[in-house]
Amino acid sequence: MILQGDCKLELKKIDNESVDLIYLDPPFFTQKKQSLKTRDNSKEYSFDDTWENISDYKYYIQDRLIECKRVLKKTGNIFLHCDRSASHHLRIALDEVFGIDNFQSEIVWSYKRWSNAKKGLLNSHQIIFFYSKTGNFKFNNIYEGYSATTNIDQIFQKRVRDENGKTKYKNNENGDFELVAEKKGVPLSDVWEIPYLNPKAKERVGYPTQKPIILLERIIEIASNEGDVVLDPFCGSGTTLVAAKLLNRKYIGIDASKDAIQLTKARLENPIKSESQLLQNGKDSYLNQDEEVIEILRQINAVPVQRNKGIDGFLRLNGAMVPIPVKIQKGSETIDEAIRYLIKACQTNNYTKKILLKTHSRQNQLLFELPAQRREEGLIIVEGIEKFHQMEESLLTF
Amino acid sequence: MILQGDCKLELKKIDNESVDLIYLDPPFFTQKKQSLKTRDNSKEYSFDDTWENISDYKYYIQDRLIECKRVLKKTGNIFLHCDRSASHHLRIALDEVFGIDNFQSEIVWSYKRWSNAKKGLLNSHQIIFFYSKTGNFKFNNIYEGYSATTNIDQIFQKRVRDENGKTKYKNNENGDFELVAEKKGVPLSDVWEIPYLNPKAKERVGYPTQKPIILLERIIEIASNEGDVVLDPFCGSGTTLVAAKLLNRKYIGIDASKDAIQLTKARLENPIKSESQLLQNGKDSYLNQDEEVIEILRQINAVPVQRNKGIDGFLRLNGAMVPIPVKIQKGSETIDEAIRYLIKACQTNNYTKKILLKTHSRQNQLLFELPAQRREEGLIIVEGIEKFHQMEESLLTF
């Protein structure tokens, strides 16, 4: 079900205690108008969310939270996605409406993001508060694997308390240990590292602040079951509803904007979910350099580059990375091959210099001479790390 | 300088605008008395922190924050380490004392922790608020390496705006790109993954809520310079002061407890910092299993175990891990060697069963027969994955 209008009014159409899970991503407390055009410039979505002051904003949210509480079942849960500038006020509103005792978690959604020139730390997380309606709330535990540093042997051992009341692992009269029957794994943490929705992702529909489907899926999975009713009173582009549909939950979405409603309906008919390489393979799958190369790069104080066969790193000058690419000749490469890879990788970027660090020479390469054409292209061959350090100053001019 | 007493009074002894950096880890808002004994039970540190209600607590903190603001230089910074149950109230106190505009960051300190049986998400982060006294605050940018997925070639390119005002990378008449001079790296994020101080770390002095030195070092590095004055009005075991000393900052510590002051003084004379393997080598260094083994474990639905030469995993029954260790015979191991490793790894834990999955047999092992003694010890040799699946039901009884 999708409703258009202010959720304060629209929520009144929903029965008492009929919803299992609510996710809200309310407008932020900003003092300026936000807008963003879609990629093809066909549409402009904007928020005209200006409140006089923070307490107006708090009341605005609180009013709607009260309605949310009414429609929520006794076993229901609510997740409030917060704005960094007002999260503390929102939590106070939640405390007042749902009660301090029903606070369950402060979830940190952490991600990597393109940076900006801001003075200070790069802002790369958002907060989601998780409250329940009562102490008897639905929750599906998800377990993850143990950390590689965990001594898994030990956690199977039963424990006892010593004379001071501290627990220790128990061993029986033979010095052996007694075992517990089973371990389920590590419960899901409240810090979630989920990649930010990439600017180029197909999943993107051109709506500002669009959330990754996988974030909503996780919330829906832990806090509701199949067939349950999921409500999003500020549904925007409809990510929550798409996730709910994919997980076989019923859904109710509300938004004040006609455009948003239209977009949501279209998305529900054809839900697209990005298949993130990063999520599927893990970030380690991108690391393709062997330790030897990393070590040489460290010795010449270069920044390592992954994801590129022709360039292994860039040089550093006064701590900053400068556009002078370096390739380290691999054990399996002849000098000719190494040159070819490096030149190819540089062909569209006209670096004034490119450096090949020779690490070995085979019999048939002793007489190798660098062709004039290559020298013109700025290719410099350095014979080993020691030589590199001798030449370093001249190499770093460009 | 180290002062004993309530910091509200002791702070009055400090001159106006004389401190560069303040870090506070105030007592938490709990309704019960906290206490913890040292490892050898020789001493008991306790907090008698009970406030009637949250607003009493807020005023208690706010009073002290006002004094903090007075002693802080105009270029100074303050970091407030929060308790999860009161962080929102503390931030409101900070807003009131330092001003909303001087809010710089909400830092998330995230760590792995012993799990508990709590229903819901495992609570594994703490919040530190970072406020400055004015807009002109000290800040040392720290840059980190680029993500492995970043296209480093590209970020060296200059850009222009297209007709719609969107930026794109610029190429000149030849189709080549123009380059920017240098890149510094990725600014430090506001989510810090720092291992929790291990209960057995040398660094531990037996004081409750002790923080890792490295956490304090990072704060001190980004927000002050050498020779600056660092103040901790609730210095506890003195971690802040130790970190300040190690980084050549001057320090002032205040604590109400005589024991805490004594401990701090002792620590300052002989600062010990854990050399965490985890921190130095990164968590990937613990992953010592090759992909082949991981793949076999996946096929037999076992939980992989790192950090152990004799046990590669534990079996799973109905999704939960059970205490039946498995070893996968490696390509380089004879069956005898594999048995020896497995038995050795199991010697202190009397697992009723231990399983060796044979993956290959060499000529001289075709006639191998399991000695009776080994069978008594519960060792079962399974010849390959297919065989494992045939026997699975019987293997999983114990």
Add this chain to the structure above:
DNA sequence: TCCAGAGATGAATCCACCC
């Protein structure tokens, strides 16, 4: 001195194309 709006920023990561 303050505020609004223009202009500069900068790396993450998915997509699409190319061997």
Add this chain to the structure above:
DNA sequence: GGGGTGGATTCATCTCTGG
């Protein structure tokens, strides 16, 4: 066709300028 890599796109941005 499948792995590799060049390219596109983003900002509930951030900073700076000018009135």
